[in-house]
Amino acid sequence: MGKILTIAMPKGRIFEEAAGLLRQAGYQLPEEFDDSRKLIIDVPEENLRFILAKPMDVTTYVEHGVADAGIAGKDVMLEEERDVYEVLDLKISRCHLAVACLPHTAHSGVAPRVATKYPNVASSYFREQGEQVEMIKLNGSIELAPLIGLADRIVDIVSTGQTLRENGLVETDKICDITSRLIVNPVSYRMKDEVIDEMASRLSLIVEGDKTK
Numbered sequence: 266m267g268k269i270l271t272i273a274m275p276k277g278r279i280f281e282e283a284a285g286l287l288r289q290a291g292y293q294l295p296e297e298f299d300d301s302r303k304l305i306i307d308v309p310e311e312n313l314r315f316i317l318a319k320p321m322d323v324t325t326y327v328e329h330g331v332a333d334a335g336i337a338g339k340d341v342m343l344e345e346e347r348d349v350y351e352v353l354d355l356k357i358s359r360c361h362l363a364v365a366c367l368p369h370t371a372h373s374g375v376a377p378r379v380a381t382k383y384p385n386v387a388s389s390y391f392r393e394q395g396e397q398v399e400m401i402k403l404n405g406s407i408e409l410a411p412l413i414g415l416a417d418r419i420v421d422i423v424s425t426g427q428t429l430r431e432n433g434l435v436e437t438d439k440i441c442d443i444t445s446r447l448i449v450n451p452v453s454y455r456m457k458d459e460v461i462d463e464m465a466s467r468l469s470l471i472v473e474g475d476k477t478k
């Protein structure tokens with residue numbers, strides 16, 4: 266029997282696309298993969314074990330080596346700066362990080378308050394812009410902050426733009442494009458290089474083969 270590879274998968278909106286990509290790459294994943302509440306799913310036929318984590322935590326599991334590999338958004342990689350290898354851009358879950366606010370937000374002269382799930386990324390962005398801001402860390406529903414007067418601006422993920430639109434917010438600056446990446450623990454990469462390289466090349470064939478993405 267080959268070596269078992271443990272992969273940290275992000276629960277939520279990336280999950281379906283990531284699972285779809287693995288299936289396209291020829292990995293036989295069971296039905297329970299899609300609608301189970303289980304947090305650990307073994308797929309012995311493929312020598313794979315999946316752990317289902319919060320997207321922000323995937324890099325933590327991989328850095329600590331409890332998962333050999335994982336699928337993480339570039340947003341999480343930029344925010345967390347973990348000691349992991351990024352081996353492949355999977356080109357799924359495309360979105361971007363942006364600054365947004367209510368239209369006609371007046372500049373009060375004092376440091377604007379910025380609400381975000383990404384305080385590190387946002388801080389370095391505003392530092393580069395030479396602007397002093399006050400950071401307010403939230404864990405979700407970031408768009409709420411300017412609506413109720415908690416913040417003047419937000420830094421958040423924009424995908425379809427629907428959340429901004431429906432809450433009357435406008436994007437003022439784009440920070441960077443985001444896609445999901447295959448990441449690997451450095452020690453695992455040494456110990457299980459063959460299986461990891463195989464997975465990366467099978468996924469790469471699908472990613473690069475589909476030029477419509």
Ligand code: PRP
Nearest residue numbers: 405406407421422423424425426427428
């Ligand atoms: C993300 C993000 C935005 C929204 C953007 O939130 O933080 O709120 O999606 O998507 P859209 O441009 O297609 O509307 P998510 O739904 O992941 O939940 P969260 O608010 O708890 O972070």
